[in-house]
Amino acid sequence: ESTRKQLIELLTKQDGHISGQQLSQQLNISRTAVWKHMNELKKDGYEIEAVQRKGYKIHSFPDKISENTLQWGLETRWMGQQLYHYDQVDSTQEIVHQMAKQGKPHGTVVVADEQIGGKGRMARTWDSPKGKGIWMSFLLKPDLPPVEAPQLTLLAATVIAKMIDERSDLSPQIKWPNDVLIHHKKVSGILTEMQAEQDTIQYIVLGIGMNVNQEEEDIPSDIRYKASSFKIESSREWNIQKTIQHFLTLFEASYDQFIREGFQSVKEDWETYGYRIGENVTISTMKETWEATLLGIEPDGALRARRTTGEEQKLYSAEIHWGEGGYL
Ligand code: BTX
Incomplete structure:
Protein backbone atom coordinates (compact mmCIF):
# COMPACT_ATOMS: atom_id res chain seq x y z
CA GLU A 1 0.00 0.00 0.00
CA SER A 2 2.75 2.47 0.85
CA THR A 3 4.70 1.38 -2.26
CA ARG A 4 1.68 2.27 -4.31
CA LYS A 5 1.48 5.65 -2.64
CA GLN A 6 5.17 6.33 -3.31
CA LEU A 7 4.77 5.17 -6.89
CA ILE A 8 1.93 7.63 -7.46
CA GLU A 9 4.04 10.38 -5.88
CA LEU A 10 6.99 9.66 -8.15
CA LEU A 11 4.76 9.63 -11.21
CA THR A 12 3.07 12.86 -10.19
CA LYS A 13 6.30 14.74 -9.42
CA GLN A 14 7.86 13.87 -12.79
CA ASP A 15 7.14 16.26 -15.65
CA GLY A 16 8.07 13.87 -18.42
CA HIS A 17 8.39 10.11 -18.38
CA ILE A 18 10.05 8.12 -15.66
CA SER A 19 11.66 4.82 -16.55
CA GLY A 20 10.79 1.45 -15.09
CA GLN A 21 14.44 1.17 -14.10
CA GLN A 22 14.34 4.40 -12.06
CA LEU A 23 11.07 3.42 -10.43
CA SER A 24 12.33 -0.01 -9.48
CA GLN A 25 15.48 1.50 -7.94
CA GLN A 26 13.75 4.26 -6.04
CA LEU A 27 11.01 2.02 -4.70
CA ASN A 28 13.38 -0.86 -4.13
CA ILE A 29 11.14 -3.35 -5.94
CA SER A 30 11.60 -5.46 -9.09
CA ARG A 31 10.69 -4.25 -12.60
CA THR A 32 7.97 -6.89 -12.63
CA ALA A 33 6.55 -5.50 -9.41
CA VAL A 34 6.54 -2.00 -10.94
CA TRP A 35 4.67 -3.36 -13.93
CA LYS A 36 2.14 -5.11 -11.69
CA HIS A 37 1.52 -1.92 -9.72
CA MET A 38 0.96 -0.03 -12.99
CA ASN A 39 -1.68 -2.52 -14.03
CA GLU A 40 -3.40 -2.15 -10.68
CA LEU A 41 -3.43 1.61 -11.04
CA LYS A 42 -4.88 1.35 -14.56
CA LYS A 43 -7.58 -0.94 -13.23
CA ASP A 44 -8.45 1.74 -10.69
CA GLY A 45 -8.85 4.29 -13.46
CA TYR A 46 -5.47 6.04 -13.52
CA GLU A 47 -4.49 6.88 -17.08
CA ILE A 48 -0.85 5.94 -17.44
CA GLU A 49 1.08 6.11 -20.67
CA ALA A 50 3.92 3.64 -21.21
CA VAL A 51 6.46 4.49 -23.90
CA GLN A 52 9.29 2.18 -24.94
CA ARG A 53 12.72 3.28 -23.65
CA LYS A 54 11.22 6.39 -22.04
CA GLY A 55 9.05 4.93 -19.34
CA TYR A 56 5.81 5.86 -17.67
CA LYS A 57 3.84 9.07 -17.45
CA ILE A 58 0.62 9.70 -15.54
CA HIS A 59 -2.07 11.50 -17.53
CA SER A 60 -5.03 11.59 -15.25
CA PHE A 61 -6.34 10.46 -11.95
CA PRO A 62 -9.37 8.27 -11.79
CA ASP A 63 -12.93 9.52 -11.58
CA LYS A 64 -13.86 5.94 -10.97
CA ILE A 65 -14.33 5.41 -7.29
CA SER A 66 -12.81 2.42 -5.54
CA GLY A 274 -29.87 27.79 10.02
CA TYR A 275 -32.64 28.38 7.49
CA ARG A 276 -35.64 30.66 8.05
CA ILE A 277 -34.71 31.39 11.64
CA GLY A 278 -36.74 34.43 12.69
CA GLU A 279 -39.29 33.79 9.96
CA ASN A 280 -42.89 32.67 10.01
CA VAL A 281 -43.53 29.12 8.92
CA THR A 282 -46.06 26.35 9.21
CA ILE A 283 -45.19 23.48 11.52
CA SER A 284 -46.78 20.05 11.39
CA THR A 285 -46.52 17.15 13.75
CA MET A 286 -48.46 13.91 13.63
CA LYS A 287 -51.19 15.56 15.68
CA GLU A 288 -51.60 19.11 14.39
CA THR A 289 -50.51 21.92 12.10
CA TRP A 290 -50.00 25.52 13.18
CA GLU A 291 -48.30 28.83 12.34
CA ALA A 292 -45.17 29.82 14.23
CA THR A 293 -41.99 31.86 14.17
CA LEU A 294 -38.78 29.83 14.13
CA LEU A 295 -36.57 30.99 16.99
CA GLY A 296 -33.56 28.69 16.74
CA ILE A 297 -32.33 25.50 18.33
CA GLU A 298 -32.10 24.56 21.97
CA PRO A 299 -28.89 23.50 23.73
CA ASP A 300 -29.95 19.90 23.04
CA GLY A 301 -30.74 20.40 19.36
CA ALA A 302 -34.53 20.62 19.65
CA LEU A 303 -36.26 23.26 17.55
CA ARG A 304 -37.59 26.32 19.36
CA ALA A 305 -40.61 28.08 17.90
CA ARG A 306 -43.17 30.66 19.02
CA ARG A 307 -46.83 30.21 18.28
CA THR A 308 -48.91 33.17 17.13
CA THR A 309 -50.44 33.06 20.63
CA GLY A 310 -47.00 33.91 22.02
CA GLU A 311 -46.39 30.55 23.60
CA GLU A 312 -42.91 29.12 23.03
CA GLN A 313 -42.36 25.49 22.22
CA LYS A 314 -39.60 22.93 22.03
CA LEU A 315 -39.99 20.40 19.24
CA TYR A 316 -38.13 17.15 18.81
CA SER A 317 -39.81 16.03 15.63
CA ALA A 318 -41.84 18.03 13.18
CA GLU A 319 -42.00 19.11 9.57
CA ILE A 320 -41.55 22.74 8.64
CA HIS A 321 -43.10 24.29 5.57
CA TRP A 322 -44.16 27.65 4.23
CA GLY A 323 -46.05 29.24 1.39
CA GLU A 324 -46.97 27.20 -1.61
CA GLY A 325 -44.70 24.33 -2.53
CA GLY A 326 -42.51 25.13 0.43
CA TYR A 327 -42.72 21.58 1.65
CA LEU A 328 -39.41 19.87 1.14
P1 BTX B 1 -36.42 12.76 3.73
O1 BTX B 1 -37.53 11.87 4.14
O2 BTX B 1 -36.16 14.02 4.46
O3 BTX B 1 -36.55 13.16 2.21
C1 BTX B 1 -37.13 12.29 1.25
C2 BTX B 1 -37.95 13.13 0.30
O4 BTX B 1 -37.10 14.01 -0.43
C3 BTX B 1 -38.65 12.28 -0.75
O5 BTX B 1 -39.95 11.95 -0.36
C4 BTX B 1 -38.64 13.18 -1.99
O6 BTX B 1 -39.71 14.09 -1.97
C5 BTX B 1 -37.38 13.98 -1.82
N1 BTX B 1 -36.22 13.36 -2.50
C6 BTX B 1 -36.04 12.06 -2.89
N2 BTX B 1 -34.84 11.89 -3.44
C7 BTX B 1 -34.23 13.10 -3.42
C8 BTX B 1 -32.96 13.58 -3.82
N3 BTX B 1 -32.03 12.78 -4.36
N4 BTX B 1 -32.69 14.89 -3.63
C9 BTX B 1 -33.58 15.73 -3.06
N5 BTX B 1 -34.78 15.34 -2.65
C10 BTX B 1 -35.12 14.04 -2.81
C11 BTX B 1 -33.85 12.37 3.63
O7 BTX B 1 -35.13 11.85 3.79
C12 BTX B 1 -32.83 11.30 4.00
C13 BTX B 1 -32.09 10.79 2.81
C14 BTX B 1 -30.95 9.89 3.18
C15 BTX B 1 -30.35 9.25 1.97
C16 BTX B 1 -29.11 8.46 2.30
S1 BTX B 1 -28.23 7.98 0.88
C17 BTX B 1 -27.25 6.92 1.78
C18 BTX B 1 -28.15 6.27 2.80
N6 BTX B 1 -28.77 5.08 2.25
C19 BTX B 1 -30.10 5.22 2.17
O8 BTX B 1 -30.87 4.34 1.73
N7 BTX B 1 -30.46 6.43 2.64
C20 BTX B 1 -29.32 7.19 3.10
Whole structure:
Protein backbone atom coordinates (compact mmCIF):
# COMPACT_ATOMS: atom_id res chain seq x y z
CA GLU A 1 0.00 0.00 0.00
CA SER A 2 2.75 2.47 0.85
CA THR A 3 4.70 1.38 -2.26
CA ARG A 4 1.68 2.27 -4.31
CA LYS A 5 1.48 5.65 -2.64
CA GLN A 6 5.17 6.33 -3.31
CA LEU A 7 4.77 5.17 -6.89
CA ILE A 8 1.93 7.63 -7.46
CA GLU A 9 4.04 10.38 -5.88
CA LEU A 10 6.99 9.66 -8.15
CA LEU A 11 4.76 9.63 -11.21
CA THR A 12 3.07 12.86 -10.19
CA LYS A 13 6.30 14.74 -9.42
CA GLN A 14 7.86 13.87 -12.79
CA ASP A 15 7.14 16.26 -15.65
CA GLY A 16 8.07 13.87 -18.42
CA HIS A 17 8.39 10.11 -18.38
CA ILE A 18 10.05 8.12 -15.66
CA SER A 19 11.66 4.82 -16.55
CA GLY A 20 10.79 1.45 -15.09
CA GLN A 21 14.44 1.17 -14.10
CA GLN A 22 14.34 4.40 -12.06
CA LEU A 23 11.07 3.42 -10.43
CA SER A 24 12.33 -0.01 -9.48
CA GLN A 25 15.48 1.50 -7.94
CA GLN A 26 13.75 4.26 -6.04
CA LEU A 27 11.01 2.02 -4.70
CA ASN A 28 13.38 -0.86 -4.13
CA ILE A 29 11.14 -3.35 -5.94
CA SER A 30 11.60 -5.46 -9.09
CA ARG A 31 10.69 -4.25 -12.60
CA THR A 32 7.97 -6.89 -12.63
CA ALA A 33 6.55 -5.50 -9.41
CA VAL A 34 6.54 -2.00 -10.94
CA TRP A 35 4.67 -3.36 -13.93
CA LYS A 36 2.14 -5.11 -11.69
CA HIS A 37 1.52 -1.92 -9.72
CA MET A 38 0.96 -0.03 -12.99
CA ASN A 39 -1.68 -2.52 -14.03
CA GLU A 40 -3.40 -2.15 -10.68
CA LEU A 41 -3.43 1.61 -11.04
CA LYS A 42 -4.88 1.35 -14.56
CA LYS A 43 -7.58 -0.94 -13.23
CA ASP A 44 -8.45 1.74 -10.69
CA GLY A 45 -8.85 4.29 -13.46
CA TYR A 46 -5.47 6.04 -13.52
CA GLU A 47 -4.49 6.88 -17.08
CA ILE A 48 -0.85 5.94 -17.44
CA GLU A 49 1.08 6.11 -20.67
CA ALA A 50 3.92 3.64 -21.21
CA VAL A 51 6.46 4.49 -23.90
CA GLN A 52 9.29 2.18 -24.94
CA ARG A 53 12.72 3.28 -23.65
CA LYS A 54 11.22 6.39 -22.04
CA GLY A 55 9.05 4.93 -19.34
CA TYR A 56 5.81 5.86 -17.67
CA LYS A 57 3.84 9.07 -17.45
CA ILE A 58 0.62 9.70 -15.54
CA HIS A 59 -2.07 11.50 -17.53
CA SER A 60 -5.03 11.59 -15.25
CA PHE A 61 -6.34 10.46 -11.95
CA PRO A 62 -9.37 8.27 -11.79
CA ASP A 63 -12.93 9.52 -11.58
CA LYS A 64 -13.86 5.94 -10.97
CA ILE A 65 -14.33 5.41 -7.29
CA SER A 66 -12.81 2.42 -5.54
CA GLU A 67 -11.84 1.52 -2.01
CA ASN A 68 -8.22 2.26 -2.95
CA THR A 69 -8.78 5.67 -4.46
CA LEU A 70 -11.06 6.69 -1.61
CA GLN A 71 -8.55 5.71 1.02
CA TRP A 72 -5.59 7.12 -0.84
CA GLY A 73 -4.81 10.52 0.68
CA LEU A 74 -7.53 10.19 3.32
CA GLU A 75 -6.10 11.79 6.43
CA THR A 76 -8.48 10.62 9.11
CA ARG A 77 -7.67 8.67 12.23
CA TRP A 78 -10.78 6.52 12.54
CA MET A 79 -13.41 7.72 10.06
CA GLY A 80 -13.33 5.46 7.02
CA GLN A 81 -10.31 3.51 8.14
CA GLN A 82 -12.56 0.61 7.22
CA LEU A 83 -14.22 1.62 4.00
CA TYR A 84 -16.27 -0.41 1.54
CA HIS A 85 -17.32 0.59 -1.95
CA TYR A 86 -20.09 -0.99 -4.01
CA ASP A 87 -21.23 -0.31 -7.57
CA GLN A 88 -24.88 -0.88 -6.80
CA VAL A 89 -26.80 -1.65 -3.64
CA ASP A 90 -30.38 -1.48 -2.43
CA SER A 91 -29.41 0.88 0.36
CA THR A 92 -26.09 1.55 2.06
CA GLN A 93 -28.08 1.72 5.33
CA GLU A 94 -28.90 -1.99 5.13
CA ILE A 95 -25.29 -2.90 4.51
CA VAL A 96 -24.06 -0.97 7.52
CA HIS A 97 -26.74 -2.56 9.73
CA GLN A 98 -25.41 -5.96 8.67
CA MET A 99 -21.85 -4.86 9.29
CA ALA A 100 -22.80 -3.64 12.76
CA LYS A 101 -24.12 -7.10 13.54
CA GLN A 102 -20.83 -8.58 12.31
CA GLY A 103 -18.99 -6.40 14.80
CA LYS A 104 -17.38 -3.93 12.38
CA PRO A 105 -15.77 -0.96 14.16
CA HIS A 106 -16.88 2.59 14.88
CA GLY A 107 -16.18 4.73 11.81
CA THR A 108 -16.84 2.03 9.19
CA VAL A 109 -17.97 3.69 5.96
CA VAL A 110 -19.96 2.25 3.06
CA VAL A 111 -20.18 4.12 -0.24
CA ALA A 112 -22.18 3.12 -3.32
CA ASP A 113 -22.25 4.51 -6.86
CA GLU A 114 -25.95 3.77 -7.10
CA GLN A 115 -28.83 2.79 -4.82
CA ILE A 116 -31.92 1.16 -6.21
CA GLY A 117 -33.77 1.22 -2.90
CA GLY A 118 -32.43 4.42 -1.34
CA LYS A 119 -34.37 5.30 1.81
CA GLY A 120 -35.51 8.64 3.17
CA ARG A 121 -37.20 9.16 6.51
CA MET A 122 -40.57 7.63 7.32
CA ALA A 123 -40.59 5.11 4.49
CA ARG A 124 -39.94 7.76 1.85
CA THR A 125 -37.55 7.03 -0.98
CA TRP A 126 -34.26 8.71 -1.84
CA ASP A 127 -33.39 9.00 -5.50
CA SER A 128 -29.76 7.86 -5.91
CA PRO A 129 -28.76 7.73 -9.59
CA LYS A 130 -25.56 6.03 -10.66
CA GLY A 131 -22.37 8.02 -10.36
CA LYS A 132 -24.17 11.32 -9.81
CA GLY A 133 -24.00 11.68 -6.09
CA ILE A 134 -22.62 10.52 -2.79
CA TRP A 135 -24.66 7.77 -1.25
CA MET A 136 -22.97 6.65 1.92
CA SER A 137 -23.60 5.39 5.43
CA PHE A 138 -21.40 5.11 8.49
CA LEU A 139 -21.38 3.02 11.59
CA LEU A 140 -21.01 5.03 14.80
CA LYS A 141 -20.83 3.72 18.35
CA PRO A 142 -21.03 6.79 20.55
CA ASP A 143 -21.10 6.47 24.28
CA LEU A 144 -24.19 8.66 24.62
CA PRO A 145 -27.71 8.28 25.95
CA PRO A 146 -30.21 7.45 23.16
CA VAL A 147 -32.01 10.80 23.56
CA GLU A 148 -28.90 12.56 22.27
CA ALA A 149 -28.72 10.59 19.03
CA PRO A 150 -30.69 13.20 17.03
CA GLN A 151 -27.87 15.67 17.74
CA LEU A 152 -25.75 13.62 15.36
CA THR A 153 -28.18 14.43 12.57
CA LEU A 154 -27.67 18.14 13.20
CA LEU A 155 -23.94 17.59 13.41
CA ALA A 156 -23.92 15.81 10.04
CA ALA A 157 -25.99 18.59 8.43
CA THR A 158 -23.54 21.16 9.78
CA VAL A 159 -20.59 19.26 8.37
CA ILE A 160 -22.21 19.00 4.93
CA ALA A 161 -22.95 22.72 4.93
CA LYS A 162 -19.40 23.54 6.00
CA MET A 163 -17.96 21.26 3.34
CA ILE A 164 -20.02 22.92 0.59
CA ASP A 165 -19.08 26.32 1.99
CA GLU A 166 -15.35 25.47 1.87
CA ARG A 167 -15.47 23.98 -1.62
CA SER A 168 -17.51 26.66 -3.39
CA ASP A 169 -18.92 30.18 -3.36
CA LEU A 170 -22.34 28.80 -2.56
CA SER A 171 -24.17 29.62 0.67
CA PRO A 172 -25.64 26.37 1.95
CA GLN A 173 -28.40 26.43 4.53
CA ILE A 174 -29.84 23.87 6.90
CA LYS A 175 -33.54 23.32 7.27
CA TRP A 176 -34.19 21.72 10.64
CA PRO A 177 -33.61 18.96 11.26
CA ASN A 178 -31.96 17.31 8.32
CA ASP A 179 -32.11 19.02 4.93
CA VAL A 180 -29.24 20.92 3.39
CA LEU A 181 -30.42 23.50 0.87
CA ILE A 182 -28.78 25.63 -1.76
CA HIS A 183 -30.84 28.46 -3.24
CA HIS A 184 -33.85 27.06 -1.32
CA LYS A 185 -33.59 23.62 -2.90
CA LYS A 186 -32.66 20.38 -1.22
CA VAL A 187 -29.25 19.06 -2.22
CA SER A 188 -28.65 16.66 0.63
CA GLY A 189 -30.56 14.56 3.13
CA ILE A 190 -29.63 12.67 6.27
CA LEU A 191 -31.14 9.55 7.76
CA THR A 192 -30.14 8.55 11.28
CA GLU A 193 -31.12 5.09 12.48
CA MET A 194 -30.38 3.87 15.95
CA GLN A 195 -30.18 0.52 17.65
CA ALA A 196 -30.55 1.12 21.36
CA GLU A 197 -31.13 -0.86 24.49
CA GLN A 198 -32.68 0.96 27.44
CA ASP A 199 -30.14 3.61 28.36
CA THR A 200 -27.39 2.84 25.88
CA ILE A 201 -26.90 3.24 22.19
CA GLN A 202 -25.67 0.00 20.67
CA TYR A 203 -24.93 1.64 17.38
CA ILE A 204 -26.06 4.31 14.95
CA VAL A 205 -26.22 4.07 11.19
CA LEU A 206 -25.91 7.56 9.79
CA GLY A 207 -26.82 7.81 6.12
CA ILE A 208 -26.03 10.76 3.92
CA GLY A 209 -27.18 11.47 0.42
CA MET A 210 -25.58 14.33 -1.48
CA ASN A 211 -26.74 15.32 -4.94
CA VAL A 212 -23.43 16.17 -6.56
CA ASN A 213 -23.30 16.01 -10.35
CA GLN A 214 -26.91 15.60 -11.44
CA GLU A 215 -28.07 17.75 -14.32
CA GLU A 216 -31.61 19.08 -14.32
CA GLU A 217 -32.83 16.05 -16.31
CA ASP A 218 -31.25 13.58 -13.86
CA ILE A 219 -33.62 14.78 -11.13
CA PRO A 220 -37.05 13.12 -11.14
CA SER A 221 -39.53 15.60 -12.63
CA ASP A 222 -41.92 15.43 -9.67
CA ILE A 223 -39.27 16.75 -7.26
CA ARG A 224 -37.43 19.11 -9.62
CA TYR A 225 -39.11 22.14 -8.09
CA LYS A 226 -37.59 21.40 -4.68
CA ALA A 227 -34.44 19.35 -5.35
CA SER A 228 -31.15 20.32 -6.91
CA SER A 229 -27.47 19.33 -7.06
CA PHE A 230 -24.12 20.95 -6.32
CA LYS A 231 -23.43 20.98 -10.05
CA ILE A 232 -26.69 22.66 -11.03
CA GLU A 233 -26.22 25.35 -8.39
CA SER A 234 -22.51 25.98 -9.03
CA SER A 235 -22.41 25.34 -12.80
CA ARG A 236 -19.45 23.01 -12.56
CA GLU A 237 -18.68 19.33 -12.13
CA TRP A 238 -17.52 18.26 -8.63
CA ASN A 239 -14.91 15.61 -7.94
CA ILE A 240 -16.78 12.97 -5.97
CA GLN A 241 -13.73 11.36 -4.35
CA LYS A 242 -12.35 14.63 -3.05
CA THR A 243 -15.75 15.67 -1.83
CA ILE A 244 -16.11 12.43 0.13
CA GLN A 245 -12.62 12.74 1.61
CA HIS A 246 -13.20 16.35 2.60
CA PHE A 247 -16.49 15.41 4.22
CA LEU A 248 -14.98 12.49 6.17
CA THR A 249 -12.15 14.68 7.46
CA LEU A 250 -14.49 17.44 8.62
CA PHE A 251 -16.91 14.92 10.08
CA GLU A 252 -14.22 13.26 12.16
CA ALA A 253 -13.05 16.59 13.59
CA SER A 254 -16.59 17.78 14.40
CA TYR A 255 -17.56 14.46 15.91
CA ASP A 256 -14.49 14.37 18.15
CA GLN A 257 -15.18 17.91 19.28
CA PHE A 258 -18.84 17.07 19.93
CA ILE A 259 -17.85 14.09 22.09
CA ARG A 260 -15.28 16.19 23.98
CA GLU A 261 -17.25 19.39 24.45
CA GLY A 262 -20.87 18.51 23.94
CA PHE A 263 -23.49 19.90 21.60
CA GLN A 264 -22.60 23.57 22.16
CA SER A 265 -19.87 23.46 19.49
CA VAL A 266 -22.30 22.03 16.95
CA LYS A 267 -25.01 24.49 17.90
CA GLU A 268 -22.83 27.48 17.05
CA ASP A 269 -21.95 26.10 13.63
CA TRP A 270 -25.53 25.08 13.02
CA GLU A 271 -26.77 28.59 13.72
CA THR A 272 -24.54 30.09 11.04
CA TYR A 273 -26.39 27.97 8.46
CA GLY A 274 -29.87 27.79 10.02
CA TYR A 275 -32.64 28.38 7.49
CA ARG A 276 -35.64 30.66 8.05
CA ILE A 277 -34.71 31.39 11.64
CA GLY A 278 -36.74 34.43 12.69
CA GLU A 279 -39.29 33.79 9.96
CA ASN A 280 -42.89 32.67 10.01
CA VAL A 281 -43.53 29.12 8.92
CA THR A 282 -46.06 26.35 9.21
CA ILE A 283 -45.19 23.48 11.52
CA SER A 284 -46.78 20.05 11.39
CA THR A 285 -46.52 17.15 13.75
CA MET A 286 -48.46 13.91 13.63
CA LYS A 287 -51.19 15.56 15.68
CA GLU A 288 -51.60 19.11 14.39
CA THR A 289 -50.51 21.92 12.10
CA TRP A 290 -50.00 25.52 13.18
CA GLU A 291 -48.30 28.83 12.34
CA ALA A 292 -45.17 29.82 14.23
CA THR A 293 -41.99 31.86 14.17
CA LEU A 294 -38.78 29.83 14.13
CA LEU A 295 -36.57 30.99 16.99
CA GLY A 296 -33.56 28.69 16.74
CA ILE A 297 -32.33 25.50 18.33
CA GLU A 298 -32.10 24.56 21.97
CA PRO A 299 -28.89 23.50 23.73
CA ASP A 300 -29.95 19.90 23.04
CA GLY A 301 -30.74 20.40 19.36
CA ALA A 302 -34.53 20.62 19.65
CA LEU A 303 -36.26 23.26 17.55
CA ARG A 304 -37.59 26.32 19.36
CA ALA A 305 -40.61 28.08 17.90
CA ARG A 306 -43.17 30.66 19.02
CA ARG A 307 -46.83 30.21 18.28
CA THR A 308 -48.91 33.17 17.13
CA THR A 309 -50.44 33.06 20.63
CA GLY A 310 -47.00 33.91 22.02
CA GLU A 311 -46.39 30.55 23.60
CA GLU A 312 -42.91 29.12 23.03
CA GLN A 313 -42.36 25.49 22.22
CA LYS A 314 -39.60 22.93 22.03
CA LEU A 315 -39.99 20.40 19.24
CA TYR A 316 -38.13 17.15 18.81
CA SER A 317 -39.81 16.03 15.63
CA ALA A 318 -41.84 18.03 13.18
CA GLU A 319 -42.00 19.11 9.57
CA ILE A 320 -41.55 22.74 8.64
CA HIS A 321 -43.10 24.29 5.57
CA TRP A 322 -44.16 27.65 4.23
CA GLY A 323 -46.05 29.24 1.39
CA GLU A 324 -46.97 27.20 -1.61
CA GLY A 325 -44.70 24.33 -2.53
CA GLY A 326 -42.51 25.13 0.43
CA TYR A 327 -42.72 21.58 1.65
CA LEU A 328 -39.41 19.87 1.14
P1 BTX B 1 -36.42 12.76 3.73
O1 BTX B 1 -37.53 11.87 4.14
O2 BTX B 1 -36.16 14.02 4.46
O3 BTX B 1 -36.55 13.16 2.21
C1 BTX B 1 -37.13 12.29 1.25
C2 BTX B 1 -37.95 13.13 0.30
O4 BTX B 1 -37.10 14.01 -0.43
C3 BTX B 1 -38.65 12.28 -0.75
O5 BTX B 1 -39.95 11.95 -0.36
C4 BTX B 1 -38.64 13.18 -1.99
O6 BTX B 1 -39.71 14.09 -1.97
C5 BTX B 1 -37.38 13.98 -1.82
N1 BTX B 1 -36.22 13.36 -2.50
C6 BTX B 1 -36.04 12.06 -2.89
N2 BTX B 1 -34.84 11.89 -3.44
C7 BTX B 1 -34.23 13.10 -3.42
C8 BTX B 1 -32.96 13.58 -3.82
N3 BTX B 1 -32.03 12.78 -4.36
N4 BTX B 1 -32.69 14.89 -3.63
C9 BTX B 1 -33.58 15.73 -3.06
N5 BTX B 1 -34.78 15.34 -2.65
C10 BTX B 1 -35.12 14.04 -2.81
C11 BTX B 1 -33.85 12.37 3.63
O7 BTX B 1 -35.13 11.85 3.79
C12 BTX B 1 -32.83 11.30 4.00
C13 BTX B 1 -32.09 10.79 2.81
C14 BTX B 1 -30.95 9.89 3.18
C15 BTX B 1 -30.35 9.25 1.97
C16 BTX B 1 -29.11 8.46 2.30
S1 BTX B 1 -28.23 7.98 0.88
C17 BTX B 1 -27.25 6.92 1.78
C18 BTX B 1 -28.15 6.27 2.80
N6 BTX B 1 -28.77 5.08 2.25
C19 BTX B 1 -30.10 5.22 2.17
O8 BTX B 1 -30.87 4.34 1.73
N7 BTX B 1 -30.46 6.43 2.64
C20 BTX B 1 -29.32 7.19 3.10
